Every structure is written in structure tokens, then in C-alpha cells.
Amino acid sequence: MKTLRRCAGILGWAVSLLWVSVSGGEELVSGCYRFIYDPMEFSQWEVEEFSREAEERCEKLKLFLHVATKEPIDVYVRSGQGVSTTVPHKNKAMDLFFLKPIRGVEAPIVHETAHIFLDSPNPVLREGLATAMEERFGTLWTHPTYGLSLVEWMKGLECAEKIVGLAQLEKTDWREGAWEANPIAYVLSGSFVAFLLERYGPEEVGKALKWTQRFRPTNLERVCEVRFNRPLKDLEREWLETMKSEPMNPSARELCQALKAGKVREFLQKRLTTP
Secondary structure, three states: OOEEEEEEEEOOEEEEEEEEEEOOEEEEEOOOEEEEEOOOOOOHHHHHHHHHHHHHHHHHHHHHHOOOOOOOEEEEEEOOOOOOEOHHHOOOEEEEEOOOOEOOEOOOHHHHHHHHHOOOOOHHHHHHHHHHHHHHHOOOOOOOOOOOOHHHHHHHHHHHOOOOOHHHHOOOOOOOOOOOHHHHHHHHHHHHHHHHHHHHHHHHHHHHHHHHHHOOOOOHHHHHHHHOOOOHHHHHHHHHHHHHOOOOOHHHHHHHHHHHHOOHHHHHHHHHHOO
């Protein structure tokens, strides 16, 4: 086994990187992550470069969510265009597809890390938190935002009359229907959880997600009543009113037109690949 240690200063903080040669691959260990990769697919410098930015984002995420970790998260770096996920690893590790952007889409490492740090069986809370955290600490240039902010998405959805009620959303299979139904579900969830974070703070929202891991039922109506002492319909109305007060910019208008024309995928692909 060959091991190499080195420290790299990044924006005022330092991270220790540990490379380990193992059977069938290589490992790079930093504070938050253990990147496990095939050296025939990814070079050492490529993984190191990615790990630096990922480490910075992870530290910010941990601080915001009040999370303390003892062991690095295993990240199995995959090539190709698959879907990054924590599900096969029961939210203890992740499969992360690609390191460099493919067709303008970046790897959603903050999104998947949020699932590992703080999860919920409720899809709106689970994916909503991860989507809100990716926007705050990661990148917009990944699923589900694809280069648009959550506010821009919400203004476009409002304009095109495509907003779905949260009670309906939590009962829907987000993998079914038209292509845009999936990012819309994620965006609505992310916007709502971002609203909850602004209203109640990350500590209280975190407690709500943890509560859903221990008690049933975990539907939003019950969670809002127990954890926030408010009916879901009131919080949902206030969230949408907040979104209505936001200005409509050109990107949101273009999204609105694409939604009305049923050409969201084409619209986003063009944005992603246009310099």
C-alpha cells in the first residue's frame, strides 16, 4: 500500500489529503469525504481539484446544519451520466457521477451530502432540504435547478400556472409523467423548505426532519402542526405570498414561456450549453 499525505490551504483553511492505493482503485481522503475512484477513469489531480471545492462546501453545510461527523463520507466516483444517489448505501455513502461538468451539468455533491447529514422519509422535506442546500452552498448548474435560482423557477411556475399543492406533491411519484414534472417537484420542495429555514432557522427545521425519522405519520400536515404549531395550509399560503412579492426577471419570463409551450427541457439544455 502506498500512502501520501499533504496539506492544501483553501480560502484560509487547510485540509489534509490522504491518498491510498487499494486493490481495484484509489482513495483520496479529506476531512469530509473519502473519494474512491478508478485511476483509469479519473486522474489524481482531477480528484484532488474536485475535493478541494467539495471540502469547502461540506464544511459550510455542516456549520449551517449543526452537524458533527466522526468519519469521512465514502464517495464512489462514477463515470458516465448516471444519477448520483445515496439510496443504495442507505444514506451512509453516495454514488457520484462525474467530476467535471457534462453538457453544463455539475455533480450535485452538496445535495447528496445533505441527505446523509439530515434525512426524512417525507419526500418534500428530504429533497427540499437537499435542493435548498445545493443552491445555498453548492451550484445552480445541476439537477433540479439547471442554472436558474429557486426564485426564478417559482416565478416561472407561477406565471405558467404550474404550481402543485404540497399535500398532493408528497403523494406523487416524482419519476412519472412529463420530464419537467421531476425538476418541478424538487424545485417546489426546495423553495418551501428554504422558506421554512428563513422563518424558523436551520435548527428547528432540522429537528422537524429528525422527528419524521421517529414518529408516524410523516405527512406535511402533521409535521407542520407538531413541529411548527401551524397548519400546512397557512404556511403554504405564506410561502406562496412571499414568492409573489419577488420580482419577475428575464430568465423567469423565458422559463414561463417554455413551461407554457411544453419545451422546458429544450430551454434548459440551451441555457446549459450556451457560453
